Amino acid sequence: MALPLADLRGPIRALFSDIDGTLTTAGRIEASTYTALERLGDAGVPVVLVTGRPAGWGQAFMSVAGVAAVVTENGGVTWVREGKRLSRLYGVPANSLPEWRRRMLELYAEVAAKVPGARLSTDSKYREVDLAIDWNEEASLSPADADNVVAMIRKAGFTASRSSVHVNFGPPHFDKLSACVTVIRQVLKGDGNDLDGYAFVGDALNDAPMFGGFPKSIGVANVRAWWDELSFKPAYLSEAAEGAGLREVVEHVLKVAKG
Ligand SMILES: [Mg+2]
Missing domain, CATH: 3.40.50.1000 (HAD superfamily/HAD-like)
Incomplete structure:
Protein backbone atom coordinates (compact mmCIF):
# COMPACT_ATOMS: atom_id res chain seq x y z
CA MET A 1 0.00 0.00 0.00
CA VAL A 92 6.36 10.67 -33.42
CA PRO A 93 7.79 12.30 -36.58
CA ALA A 94 5.27 14.93 -37.73
CA ASN A 95 5.53 13.81 -41.37
CA SER A 96 4.34 10.30 -40.44
CA LEU A 97 1.09 11.55 -38.88
CA PRO A 98 -1.22 11.44 -41.96
CA GLU A 99 -0.42 7.76 -42.59
CA TRP A 100 -0.85 6.89 -38.90
CA ARG A 101 -4.19 8.71 -38.87
CA ARG A 102 -5.41 6.74 -41.88
CA ARG A 103 -4.54 3.43 -40.21
CA MET A 104 -6.07 4.50 -36.89
CA LEU A 105 -9.40 5.41 -38.52
CA GLU A 106 -9.45 1.97 -40.18
CA LEU A 107 -8.85 0.35 -36.80
CA TYR A 108 -11.53 2.51 -35.17
CA ALA A 109 -14.07 1.32 -37.77
CA GLU A 110 -13.26 -2.30 -36.83
CA VAL A 111 -13.61 -1.58 -33.10
CA ALA A 112 -16.91 0.30 -33.55
CA ALA A 113 -18.30 -2.63 -35.55
CA LYS A 114 -17.43 -5.10 -32.77
CA VAL A 115 -18.16 -3.14 -29.57
CA PRO A 116 -21.66 -1.65 -29.49
CA GLY A 117 -21.65 1.97 -28.34
CA ALA A 118 -17.92 2.55 -28.93
CA ARG A 119 -17.57 5.97 -30.59
CA LEU A 120 -14.76 8.46 -31.04
CA SER A 121 -14.67 11.08 -28.28
CA THR A 122 -15.97 14.52 -29.26
CA ASP A 123 -12.46 15.90 -28.67
CA SER A 124 -10.91 13.50 -31.21
CA LYS A 125 -11.37 16.17 -33.91
CA TYR A 126 -8.80 18.30 -32.12
CA ARG A 127 -6.15 15.63 -31.76
CA GLU A 128 -2.93 15.62 -33.80
CA VAL A 129 -1.29 12.31 -32.86
CA ASP A 130 -3.69 10.03 -30.99
CA LEU A 131 -7.45 9.43 -31.08
CA ALA A 132 -9.79 8.55 -28.23
CA ILE A 133 -12.75 6.24 -27.89
CA ASP A 134 -15.23 7.59 -25.36
CA TRP A 135 -16.17 5.00 -22.77
CA ASN A 136 -17.21 7.12 -19.79
CA GLU A 137 -17.61 10.78 -20.77
CA GLU A 138 -20.67 11.14 -23.03
CA ALA A 139 -20.76 7.36 -23.56
CA SER A 140 -21.38 4.73 -20.89
CA LEU A 141 -19.52 1.53 -21.80
CA SER A 142 -18.79 -0.96 -19.05
CA PRO A 143 -15.19 -1.17 -17.78
CA ALA A 144 -15.10 -4.67 -19.32
CA ASP A 145 -16.04 -3.25 -22.76
CA ALA A 146 -13.43 -0.52 -22.33
CA ASP A 147 -10.83 -3.21 -21.56
CA ASN A 148 -11.99 -5.14 -24.59
CA VAL A 149 -11.40 -2.03 -26.73
CA VAL A 150 -7.90 -1.64 -25.24
CA ALA A 151 -7.09 -5.29 -25.98
CA MET A 152 -8.31 -5.07 -29.61
CA ILE A 153 -6.24 -1.95 -30.24
CA ARG A 154 -3.08 -3.39 -28.70
CA LYS A 155 -3.51 -6.59 -30.68
CA ALA A 156 -3.51 -4.49 -33.86
CA GLY A 157 -0.09 -3.10 -32.89
CA PHE A 158 -1.11 0.32 -31.57
CA THR A 159 -0.64 1.82 -28.14
CA ALA A 160 -3.79 2.11 -25.99
CA SER A 161 -4.49 3.28 -22.47
CA ARG A 162 -7.63 3.87 -20.50
CA SER A 163 -8.21 7.11 -18.59
CA SER A 164 -11.22 7.81 -16.37
CA VAL A 165 -13.16 8.91 -19.47
CA HIS A 166 -11.46 7.66 -22.68
CA VAL A 167 -9.45 4.89 -24.28
CA ASN A 168 -6.65 6.79 -26.01
CA PHE A 169 -4.88 5.05 -28.86
CA GLY A 170 -2.16 5.92 -31.31
CA PRO A 171 1.15 5.03 -32.94
CA PRO A 172 3.22 2.71 -30.75
CA HIS A 173 6.28 4.92 -30.36
MG1 LIG B 1 -6.92 11.62 -14.88
Missing part, protein backbone atom coordinates in the same frame (compact mmCIF):
# COMPACT_ATOMS: atom_id res chain seq x y z
CA ALA A 2 1.09 3.53 -0.66
CA LEU A 3 2.46 5.84 2.02
CA PRO A 4 0.48 8.83 3.29
CA LEU A 5 1.28 12.11 1.58
CA ALA A 6 2.66 13.47 4.89
CA ASP A 7 5.65 11.11 4.47
CA LEU A 8 6.72 12.71 1.16
CA ARG A 9 10.01 14.60 1.55
CA GLY A 10 11.55 17.33 -0.58
CA PRO A 11 13.27 18.81 -2.38
CA ILE A 12 10.68 19.10 -5.17
CA ARG A 13 11.70 21.27 -8.10
CA ALA A 14 8.43 21.03 -10.08
CA LEU A 15 5.00 19.41 -9.87
CA PHE A 16 3.71 17.38 -12.81
CA SER A 17 -0.08 17.03 -12.65
CA ASP A 18 -2.72 15.13 -14.53
CA ILE A 19 -5.89 17.09 -15.45
CA ASP A 20 -9.05 14.91 -15.49
CA GLY A 21 -9.97 13.66 -12.03
CA THR A 22 -6.89 15.31 -10.50
CA LEU A 23 -7.03 19.01 -11.39
CA THR A 24 -10.78 18.73 -11.98
CA THR A 25 -13.54 17.88 -9.51
CA ALA A 26 -16.63 16.35 -11.12
CA GLY A 27 -15.29 17.60 -14.45
CA ARG A 28 -14.54 21.22 -13.46
CA ILE A 29 -11.57 23.16 -12.13
CA GLU A 30 -12.59 24.69 -8.81
CA ALA A 31 -11.36 28.23 -8.15
CA SER A 32 -9.52 27.07 -5.02
CA THR A 33 -7.64 24.43 -7.04
CA TYR A 34 -6.57 26.95 -9.64
CA THR A 35 -5.44 29.30 -6.85
CA ALA A 36 -3.39 26.48 -5.33
CA LEU A 37 -1.52 25.97 -8.62
CA GLU A 38 -0.87 29.71 -8.86
CA ARG A 39 0.56 29.72 -5.33
CA LEU A 40 2.91 26.93 -6.30
CA GLY A 41 4.13 28.82 -9.36
CA ASP A 42 4.55 31.98 -7.26
CA ALA A 43 6.64 29.99 -4.76
CA GLY A 44 9.04 29.04 -7.56
CA VAL A 45 7.77 25.50 -8.12
CA PRO A 46 6.74 25.27 -11.80
CA VAL A 47 3.64 23.30 -12.72
CA VAL A 48 3.61 21.00 -15.75
CA LEU A 49 0.25 19.56 -16.86
CA VAL A 50 0.24 16.00 -18.25
CA THR A 51 -2.92 14.77 -19.94
CA GLY A 52 -4.49 12.51 -22.50
CA ARG A 53 -6.51 15.50 -23.78
CA PRO A 54 -5.95 16.94 -27.26
CA ALA A 55 -3.08 19.16 -28.34
CA GLY A 56 -5.49 22.11 -28.50
CA TRP A 57 -6.05 21.89 -24.75
CA GLY A 58 -2.31 22.32 -24.27
CA GLN A 59 -2.24 25.39 -26.49
CA ALA A 60 -5.11 26.86 -24.44
CA PHE A 61 -3.55 26.15 -21.04
CA MET A 62 -0.17 27.50 -22.19
CA SER A 63 -1.89 30.68 -23.39
CA VAL A 64 -4.07 31.46 -20.38
CA ALA A 65 -2.57 29.69 -17.34
CA GLY A 66 0.80 30.05 -15.66
CA VAL A 67 2.09 26.60 -16.49
CA ALA A 68 5.65 25.80 -17.60
CA ALA A 69 4.72 23.13 -20.18
CA VAL A 70 1.78 20.89 -21.10
CA VAL A 71 2.15 17.27 -22.21
CA THR A 72 -0.99 16.39 -24.21
CA GLU A 73 -2.27 13.29 -26.01
CA ASN A 74 -0.41 11.13 -23.46
CA GLY A 75 2.94 12.36 -24.80
CA GLY A 76 1.98 12.69 -28.46
CA VAL A 77 2.26 16.48 -28.41
CA THR A 78 4.15 18.53 -25.80
CA TRP A 79 3.84 22.30 -25.58
CA VAL A 80 6.81 24.38 -24.46
CA ARG A 81 7.62 28.08 -24.49
CA GLU A 82 10.54 29.43 -26.50
CA GLY A 83 10.71 33.08 -25.48
CA LYS A 84 7.27 34.46 -26.33
CA ARG A 85 6.58 31.70 -28.81
CA LEU A 86 4.72 28.46 -28.06
CA SER A 87 6.09 25.41 -29.80
CA ARG A 88 5.13 21.75 -30.11
CA LEU A 89 7.33 18.70 -29.68
CA TYR A 90 5.92 15.58 -31.31
CA GLY A 91 6.23 12.08 -29.87
CA PHE A 174 5.52 7.54 -27.72
CA ASP A 175 4.59 7.80 -24.07
CA LYS A 176 4.07 10.53 -21.56
CA LEU A 177 6.93 9.61 -19.26
CA SER A 178 9.42 10.21 -22.11
CA ALA A 179 7.68 13.51 -22.85
CA CYS A 180 8.12 14.52 -19.19
CA VAL A 181 11.82 13.67 -19.33
CA THR A 182 12.09 15.98 -22.36
CA VAL A 183 10.34 18.74 -20.38
CA ILE A 184 12.76 18.24 -17.46
CA ARG A 185 15.78 18.58 -19.78
CA GLN A 186 14.53 21.28 -22.09
CA VAL A 187 12.28 23.47 -19.94
CA LEU A 188 13.35 22.84 -16.33
CA LYS A 189 17.04 22.47 -17.27
CA GLY A 190 17.31 19.38 -15.05
CA ASP A 191 18.87 15.94 -15.34
CA GLY A 192 16.38 13.75 -17.19
CA ASN A 193 18.02 10.62 -15.75
CA ASP A 194 17.06 11.53 -12.21
CA LEU A 195 13.37 12.15 -11.59
CA ASP A 196 13.69 12.13 -7.80
CA GLY A 197 13.59 15.94 -7.60
CA TYR A 198 10.15 16.09 -9.20
CA ALA A 199 6.68 14.99 -8.12
CA PHE A 200 3.83 13.64 -10.22
CA VAL A 201 0.17 13.48 -9.19
CA GLY A 202 -2.54 11.57 -11.06
CA ASP A 203 -5.64 9.46 -10.64
CA ALA A 204 -6.13 6.76 -13.27
CA LEU A 205 -4.84 3.79 -15.25
CA ASN A 206 -3.23 5.96 -17.92
CA ASP A 207 -1.06 7.46 -15.17
CA ALA A 208 0.52 4.10 -14.35
CA PRO A 209 3.72 4.74 -16.41
CA MET A 210 4.15 8.00 -14.49
CA PHE A 211 3.59 6.28 -11.13
CA GLY A 212 6.28 3.82 -12.20
CA GLY A 213 8.72 6.45 -13.45
CA PHE A 214 8.56 9.12 -10.75
CA PRO A 215 9.86 8.01 -7.31
CA LYS A 216 7.76 10.85 -5.86
CA SER A 217 4.48 9.75 -7.44
CA ILE A 218 1.23 10.61 -5.74
CA GLY A 219 -2.31 9.34 -6.32
CA VAL A 220 -5.30 11.48 -5.37
CA ALA A 221 -7.68 9.32 -3.33
CA ASN A 222 -9.97 8.48 -6.27
CA VAL A 223 -7.12 6.43 -7.77
CA ARG A 224 -8.24 3.68 -5.35
CA ALA A 225 -11.08 2.91 -7.81
CA TRP A 226 -8.50 1.29 -10.15
CA TRP A 227 -5.97 0.19 -7.54
CA ASP A 228 -5.83 -3.51 -8.36
CA GLU A 229 -5.61 -2.84 -12.11
CA LEU A 230 -2.68 -0.38 -11.89
CA SER A 231 0.48 -1.93 -13.34
CA PHE A 232 2.48 0.65 -11.33
CA LYS A 233 1.01 2.16 -8.20
CA PRO A 234 1.67 5.63 -6.75
CA ALA A 235 4.18 5.78 -3.89
CA TYR A 236 2.00 8.21 -1.90
CA LEU A 237 -1.74 8.81 -1.52
CA SER A 238 -3.68 11.96 -0.66
CA GLU A 239 -6.58 11.70 1.77
CA ALA A 240 -9.03 13.65 -0.40
CA ALA A 241 -10.18 12.90 -3.95
CA GLU A 242 -9.87 14.89 -7.17
CA GLY A 243 -9.22 18.67 -6.82
CA ALA A 244 -9.31 18.58 -3.02
CA GLY A 245 -6.60 15.91 -3.19
CA LEU A 246 -4.51 18.08 -5.50
CA ARG A 247 -4.89 21.03 -3.10
CA GLU A 248 -3.63 18.77 -0.32
CA VAL A 249 -0.63 17.88 -2.51
CA VAL A 250 0.09 21.55 -3.23
CA GLU A 251 -0.04 22.46 0.51
CA HIS A 252 2.41 19.67 1.25
CA VAL A 253 4.74 20.51 -1.64
CA LEU A 254 4.82 24.16 -0.51
CA LYS A 255 6.08 22.93 2.88
CA VAL A 256 8.77 20.52 1.65
CA ALA A 257 9.77 21.87 -1.79
CA LYS A 258 12.99 23.48 -0.67
CA GLY A 259 14.00 20.32 1.20
